[in-house]
Amino acid sequence: xxxxxxLSIHQATVLQQWTLKQAIEGIVRxxxxxxxxxxxxLKEIGPAEAARLLDGNGVAATGLSFAGLITSCDKxxxxxxxxxxxxxxxxxxxxxxxxxxxxxxxxxxxDKDIAAARSRALEGLASLVPHARAAGVKIxxxxxxxxxCATRSVLSTVRLANQWCDAVGAEDVVGIAVDTYAVWWDPxxxxxxxxxxxxxxxFHLSDWLVDTQDLRLDRGMMGDGxxxxxxxxxxVEAAGYTGPREVEIFSARNWWxxxxxxxxxxxxxxxxxAV
Amino acid sequence: xxxxxxLSIHQATVLQQWTLKQAIEGIVRxxxxxxxxxxxxLKEIGPAEAARLLDGNGVAATGLSFAGLITSCDKxxxxxxxxxxxxxxxxxxxxxxxxxxxxxxxxxxxDKDIAAARSRALEGLASLVPHARAAGVKIxxxxxxxxxCATRSVLSTVRLANQWCDAVGAEDVVGIAVDTYAVWWDPxxxxxxxxxxxxxxxFHLSDWLVDTQDLRLDRGMMGDGxxxxxxxxxxVEAAGYTGPREVEIFSARNWWxxxxxxxxxxxxxxxxxAV
Numbered sequence: 269x270x271x272x273x274x275l276s277i278h279q280a281t282v283l284q285q286w287t288l289k290q291a292i293e294g295i296v297r298x299x300x301x302x303x304x305x306x307x308x309x310l311k312e313i314g315p316a317e318a319a320r321l322l323d324g325n326g327v328a329a330t331g332l333s334f335a336g337l338i339t340s341c342d343k344x345x346x347x348x349x350x351x352x353x354x355x356x357x358x359x360x361x362x363x364x365x366x367x368x369x370x371x372x373x374x375x376x377x378x379d380k381d382i383a384a385a386r387s388r389a390l391e392g393l394a395s396l397v398p399h400a401r402a403a404g405v406k407i408x409x410x411x412x413x414x415x416x417c418a419t420r421s422v423l424s425t426v427r428l429a430n431q432w433c434d435a436v437g438a439e440d441v442v443g444i445a446v447d448t449y450a451v452w453w454d455p456x457x458x459x460x461x462x463x464x465x466x467x468x469x470x471f472h473l474s475d476w477l478v479d480t481q482d483l484r485l486d487r488g489m490m491g492d493g494x495x496x497x498x499x500x501x502x503x504v505e506a507a508g509y510t511g512p513r514e515v516e517i518f519s520a521r522n523w524w525x526x527x528x529x530x531x532x533x534x535x536x537x538x539x540x541x542a543v
Numbered sequence: 544x545x546x547x548x549x550l551s552i553h554q555a556t557v558l559q560q561w562t563l564k565q566a567i568e569g570i571v572r573x574x575x576x577x578x579x580x581x582x583x584x585l586k587e588i589g590p591a592e593a594a595r596l597l598d599g600n601g602v603a604a605t606g607l608s609f610a611g612l613i614t615s616c617d618k619x620x621x622x623x624x625x626x627x628x629x630x631x632x633x634x635x636x637x638x639x640x641x642x643x644x645x646x647x648x649x650x651x652x653x654d655k656d657i658a659a660a661r662s663r664a665l666e667g668l669a670s671l672v673p674h675a676r677a678a679g680v681k682i683x684x685x686x687x688x689x690x691x692c693a694t695r696s697v698l699s700t701v702r703l704a705n706q707w708c709d710a711v712g713a714e715d716v717v718g719i720a721v722d723t724y725a726v727w728w729d730p731x732x733x734x735x736x737x738x739x740x741x742x743x744x745x746f747h748l749s750d751w752l753v754d755t756q757d758l759r760l761d762r763g764m765m766g767d768g769x770x771x772x773x774x775x776x777x778x779v780e781a782a783g784y785t786g787p788r789e790v791e792i793f794s795a796r797n798w799w800x801x802x803x804x805x806x807x808x809x810x811x812x813x814x815x816x817a818v
Contacts, residue, residue: 374769375769377753377769380769380770380771381771382727382728382769382771386730413689413690414688414689414690414728414729415688415689415690415755415758417728418728418751418753418755418768418769419753422728424728424729424730425730427730427731428730431730452657453657453689453692453693453697453699454689454699455661455699455700455702455703455706456702476693478652478693478694480690480693480758483690483755483758493693494649494650494652494655494657494693495655496655496656496657
């Protein structure tokens with residue numbers, strides 16, 4: 269049996285059904301105690317009210333998703349994006365979320381220069397470290413699937429995340445989020461996770477459906493796809509990770525259409541049979 | 544100006560409009576001289592008739608796509624798939640195509656074991672070498688985009704293709720096909736292509752559209768997406784590649800709906816402005 273105290277419901281899994289207040293209450297009904305917060309939902313009520321609801325219900329925020337998108341080749345746009353990231357760090361501190369998921373940003377169609385986009389993301393990241401440190405939150409670099417490299421994240425592998433951590437040199441602040449959906453295909457996954465070691469500060473769960481129909485919003489429930497999730501869990505644990513397991517299923521055609529209490533019930537069940 | 548003698552029209556680009564005969568005739572009308580053949584189209588007329596049409600029209604077959612899908616965890620299924628690959632080698636020899644594009648196969652949902660699928664692909668590949676050598680055709684290992692890892696190919700990077708070449712040790716027969724669409728996102732692309740060197744025996748061109756809507760059939764015309772195609776062309780050329788540039792655009796919502804002569808005209812134009 270896996271420890272249910274380490275099971276966190278990512279709001280993305282019930283994104284279309286529940287507000288943050290409803291999600292917190294639903295998690296309490298399911299006898300769980302942790303949520304990973306989606307920032308657009310947080311903005312609806314503000315961090316002060318969110319903190320009050322979390323505390324009042326005994327639910328912990330394990331993370332806040334997401335901040336980033338700082339790869340614009342326009343200097344003013346990029347500076348504005350970095351300011352927004354700093355605001356997210358402050359919000360995470362207010363709701364006592366230990367980490368903010370960092371999504372680098374894609375390729376700028378104006379220069380089509382992926383190497384430059386990666387350089388800008390890395391430089392921007394370095395400049396954000398002092399603010400995160402002052403706020404007391406970790407920046408969880410999340411490698412995302414190469415299929416959303418153009419639009420969302422030029423950080424495509426755990427190996428590259430390690431290189432960015434090496435370059436920034438702020439191990440107290442910059443960590444890595446491992447998402448099974450984003451990394452399962454990677455031939456170098458095992459070595460890269462071993463090298464990441466204690467840098468791993470978040471672990472996201474979902475499955476890859478064989479008949480995937482959308483590049484972002486068609487993730488599967490653990491057990492419904494082809495990812496050997498237990499194998500990846502064992503890798504991150506062998507690397508030293510002991511933190512929460514956040515279930516994050518963007519699913520426009522299936523799970524977002526279901527009764528959210530039922531979704532959480534299935535997550536709890538699959539957590540024991542497919543994680 | 545790029546040499547038009549090195550421009551090859553991959554049948555995938557006009558897959559819905561033209562039979563092989565029509566494609567050969569269309570290429571002649573466009574004053575081009577090379578085609579990369581799609582095997583399902585070849586089967587409609589057979590390799591003997593195809594060879595006659597190619598010779599008679601002075602059009603060269605630069606490649607035959609594809610053979611592979613040998614990752615089944617069922618031994619009998621896998622053996623049958625390898626037999627089919629051998630037939631494709633023979634067909635390639637008949638139409639004087641120098642290389643067969645090898646698509647490894649995906650993860651078998653029955654075992655969900657990506658490492659095992661990769662082992663089976665590599666072992667199967669090694670067993671196919673003698674037949675390819677006897678037929679006088681190259682096996683062009685094509686790393687495919689990680690988004691089709693589950694269903695089409697567990698060979699996801701040029702780095703892994705190099706490792707397979709190292710393992711098989713048949714440099715006269717086993718090469719690598721570099722497809723801009725499949726590899727553009729890879730942080731290690733430049734080193735991997737440099738290491739591939741003379742192994743590169745095919746170069747496929749298409750672009751990544753920012754609003755990609757399908758995992759397989761929504762490729763873009765060169766210049767319409769975010770890939771810096773000239774940069775990748777220079778990489779493969781620096782590695783020593785001097786062969787054809789095959790334009791391979793699977794495009795269900797756009798190019799497959801257009802007049803195929805018009806499609807070829809645009810390919811010729813973009814070959815000079817965006818490659």
